[in-house]
Amino acid sequence: xxxxxxxxxxxxxxxxxxxxxxxxxxxxxxxxxxxxxxxxxxxxxxxxxxxxxxxxxxxxxxxxxxxxxxxxxxxxxxxxxxxxxxxxxxxxxxxxxxxxxxxxxxxxxxxxxxxxxxxxxxxxxxxxxxxxxxxxxxxxxxxxxxxxxxxxxxxxxxxxxxxxxxxxxxxxxxxxxxxxxxxxxxxxxxxxxxx
Numbered sequence: 001x002x003x004x005x006x007x008x009x010x011x012x013x014x015x016x017x018x019x020x021x022x023x024x025x026x027x028x029x030x031x032x033x034x035x036x037x038x039x040x041x042x043x044x045x046x047x048x049x050x051x052x053x054x055x056x057x058x059x060x061x062x063x064x065x066x067x068x069x070x071x072x073x074x075x076x077x078x079x080x081x082x083x084x085x086x087x088x089x090x091x092x093x094x095x096x097x098x099x100x101x102x103x104x105x106x107x108x109x110x111x112x113x114x115x116x117x118x119x120x121x122x123x124x125x126x127x128x129x130x131x132x133x134x135x136x137x138x139x140x141x142x143x144x145x146x147x148x149x150x151x152x153x154x155x156x157x158x159x160x161x162x163x164x165x166x167x168x169x170x171x172x173x174x175x176x177x178x179x180x181x182x183x184x185x186x187x188x189x190x191x192x193x194x195x
Contacts, residue, residue, distance in 0.1 A: 024132045029118050032154040033107050036116065036136035040152035042171045046182040047148050050189035052141035055149065056112035058185050059137060060086060063094055065188070066181040070094045079105070092117070102126040107134070114138050129166060131156040151178060 048055050064070040072095040079089035086092075087109045094102045103123040108116035116136040121128065133155035140148040153174065157166045 032134040033116055035154045036152040040154055042153045042174045044175045044178050045150050046178045048182045049186035052139045052147040053112040054189050055147045066184045069096050071097045100126045129158045131158055
């Protein structure tokens with residue numbers, strides 16, 4: 001979901017609150033994770049000038065460096081297989097500059113090839129016209145210095161009225177956000193490799 005919320009705000013789509021929304025059943029989240037492979041709502045692909053392992057670590061642990069308006073990250077690994085490291089069941093909370101936060105629960109963790117998470121809007125204070133979203137990231141190392149990143153997202157809007165508008169805005173924002181992320185990650189890799 002990255003910076004999509006922020007782009008949607010510019011389009012004045014963040015008119016709804018998650019207050020009063022119902023919990024999303026685990027079965028639905030599992031179905032949505034499967035749907036990221038067969039019928040995603042939005043997809044994008046970028047090539048990043050860095051090895052897959054570096055890209056994977058950056059995407060999972062340094063989100064606040066490539067998402068506009070994010071100022072910090074917190075992790076809770078108590079639900080993970082190993083409570084001392086990032087894995088399936090870990091929660092990542094992105095804290096925004098305005099104090100709002102977005103909670104994401106990792107559903108899949110296969111470093112450095114693939115990860116997926118559920119944006120838990122019920123546990124988040126960040127307002128967006130979404131009931132939920134599930135993002136799946138696949139990394140393919142093209143060579144020792146380049147990685148192809150494929151991102152597939154499924155989501156449900158808070159209302160049917162937003163559905164069509166959201167799909168178009170979300171797809172455009174997803175592409176723009178990952179083009180930006182690719183530049184940031186590539187630059188960070190070059191700078192850190194030179195040190």
